[in-house]
Amino acid sequence: MYDLVVVGAGPYGLSIASHAAAAGLRLRVLGRPMASWRDHMPRGMLLKSEPSASALSDPEGIHTLTAYCADRGIEVGHGRPLPLDTFAEYGTWFGRHAAPPAEEMTVTHLAPHPSGFRIRTEEGEQLTTRAVALAIGVLPFAYRPTVLRGLPAGLVTHSTHHRELTRFRGKDVTVVGAGQAALETAVLLAEAGAEPRVVARASRIKWNAPPRPLGGRLPELYDPHSALGTGWPTWVWSRRPDAVRRLPAPVRLHIARRALGPAGAWWLRERFEPTVPVLLKHTVTAADRTTGIRRVGAGPGERVRLWLKAADGTARTLETSHVVAATGFVPDLFRLGLLDSTLQETLRRVGNSGAPWVSQDFESSHPGLFFAGLLTAPTFGPAMRFVHGASFTAPRLVAGVCRHVGAHPGDQVSDTATRTPRVAVPRSAARGDVAEPQVAGRDVKATR
Template identity: 60%
Template sequence: MYDLVVVGAGPYGLSIAAHAAAAGLRLRVLGRPMASWRDHMPTGMFLKSEPWSSNLSDPTGDRTLSAYCASRGLPAEHGSPMSIGTFTDYGMWFAEQAVPEVEERTVTAVRPRGAGFLVGTREGESIPARTVALAVGVMPLVHVPRTLMGLPPDLASHSSHHNDLSRFKGRHVTVIGAGQAALETAALLSEEGATAQVVARAGRIAWNSTPQPLHRSLARSLRDPHCGLGTGWPSWVFAETPWAVRRLPAAARVRIASTALGPAGAWWLRERVESGVPVVLGHRLRTAAARGDGVRLEFTTADGSRRTVETEHVIAATGFTTDLARLQMLDPGLRAGLRRVAGGRGPQLNGRFESSHRGLFFAGLLAAPSFGPAMRFVYGAGFTAPHLVGGVRRRVGGPPRRR
């Protein structure tokens, strides 16, 4: 029986695996390495976070994004956006360097068995484990407005469903949303030769400001501190003290996880959008229906009137939902019995990311209602991995095994 099975091989899964391997735990790591980044983000996208705040976590702290870039003569500079391709390559390198083995298997079932679990895969294997860490990323949690759900995939999709936007060349595409995914997707569509527009219910587009220099006067640093999620004291608290966020009342945590660091475009994207993409604000989607080879969208405007938009394809850049019900791999009885954070649909976790079911741990977005918005970003892996693996070691007991 394995001490730990890690389900997922993105930044959180790989970071957990690196710490577990260093602790001598007997583990399996199942999933396609960096799958969301490799398969669900279009060529040409950039990281929104700074390179120094985009590290995966290993116990030595040596396998940073900067170290990877330095070894290959690539820039990793504060205030200079980094391509998703470079970050993806870094994640693959991290997996090779810090994780004993990542098995590209698809987990289809996690069931209780005795004092542990049985993890089933699409490939037909049943793996006994004392503990399981679910680091499944965001793809099981894709949120598409109910209005669009009845449309076929050739007419409507989610922004995470595309790694190549060139197929939309010469077509009219409407992107729904007001955050980075919507704005960057629309800019890339326009640059690929599509006629793209953004339609959002928000009354304005929020744009992040240009990053402040890392080295500033003490007074400026105290007034507006840097952190892994940007600058300012609220962001600093969310980024650097997730343990403190967890001590807040449940209702406050749910609100913070869903609203803090809300939709906004990166500073370096603004000119590309404003120079080439029409943005329509204050429009709430009411209905969507297939019409010939396209879609007819009906919106309610800010003044209460209605507006109809005809488009050939609609992309919902509407984010992800923190909802345990989306994890169909979890045994239904196990899933139903998990305690939720009051007022939310995410699992209630202790200080070491363990759920109410002994030995079952969660990482990433599903941990946000417990630990705050840092869990929505790569930066949160640095806090999650050592604390979660500490919880696993407590649960399995005994001295660590040496490989």
């Protein structure tokens, strides 16, 4: 019997595991470290946020991205984008040095148990635990428009399905969306030898402004910096997720859906505009497979035909070799196939959404089941869509686990069985208290 099983080994899962180990909890961490970053984002991507603002959270606040880069002679700084691969390597390093070892297992079933929960893995292991922290990232919630769902993966994919884009060399590819994922994917496709275009409902492509120099009282007063960008609303989303939680559910849902909407990074613009054609104010209304000839001298092949409707009501069709849906993510418990049906059906939701209601310490309406990351954005706001939110989440969630475990004591297991390395536990953590994250206002910022 374990105190806690952390499902997921991305920024949230590793941060929670680091705090849980320091608190002396008996735990397991199940998942491939930094899987979505290492396996599901194209090579060549850069962090949209400031490198110094994308740290995972450990109780001492010392295993930061900035420290990792400094030790390796990697140049970082304000306004200097960092390669995504460097961030993925940092997260993997964090998992080795600041958290218990993650086991590359896939959880296939999570169900209530008299002692807490029963977990079953694809590898055939079954284990019981008093508490579970689901930090499963965004991949289960990848959204593909209904009109594209009937087409095979060889013709239509989500933007998270690609690590290598060289397979599209010489092909015309239509990217649907107007956010950073769509715009950067299109640029990387062009640089890989493809012929991309972007189709979007938006009336224009929005670009983030270059970051202004830090410091200065007057600019900070009227347009303050924060982890998620500049401006007072953004400052609140970044600094006060607990205040967001106190708002009425409809307001929180609106903020989670609308705040920090689609926009491209300032440093991408000069690579995008001369290279990628854009078809704005167009919505995809239907799609099917067709066979055509791409150009003179090219052989026939299966393609996608898109029916598009413009904002003025006019219609047109477009043929393309492949469609990449860079259409974001929708937090919905019914997309979590690992959840037992009793949990899916009985968990309390936020308003009319598919996201779970969670308490101030991220515990769901089923005692002992905790959520982290995107699923908590309708409760705590847009910070939970970014790595930045891990620093707020991890200590509070672990404090909630400690309270839950303390209220439900049970059998002990050996140190060997926990597979948790011995760590130096601060006195406060040994008592069940968890240190607050050591975060300075400008030192944490959102990562895509």
